[in-house]
Amino acid sequence: MPEKIYATGRRKDATARVWLSPGKGTYTVNGREVDEYFDRESLKLIAMQPFELTETRGQFDIYATVSGGGISGQAGAIRHGISRALSEFDPDKMKPVLKSAGFLTRDPRMVERKKYGLHKARKRPQFSKR
DSSP: OOSOEEEEEEETTEEEEEEEEESSOOEEETTEEHHHHOOSHHHHHHHHHHHHHHTOTTSEEEEEEEESSOHHHHHHHHHHHHHHHHHHHSHHHHHHHHHHHTOSSOOOOOOOOOOTTSSSSSOOOOOOOO
């Protein structure tokens, strides 16, 4: 059994580097506690989903560094990284559960680029007949 497992997770423009090791359940993101880093409860739940799904809450210590994107994309990137690390830790038991929930698949949706002549990617200026 490896002592530390490294995995990378990505979502939108956010990239998370996750180190998973067996322990008491400490959860550190960019040097701060997860409750301190993610102010909204929904973001904490997103980041903790792999543990809830595999019923391993409190069994692993997590150290994650995350950069880029917004706070929501960062939570999704951490979830992706933790899922990858858990599936590497115990592939026979955890990988099928995480795969069926869709946590091992990188979300391909990205922000569409802005086009010239438009306000945003698709928003057009107001049309007038005159």
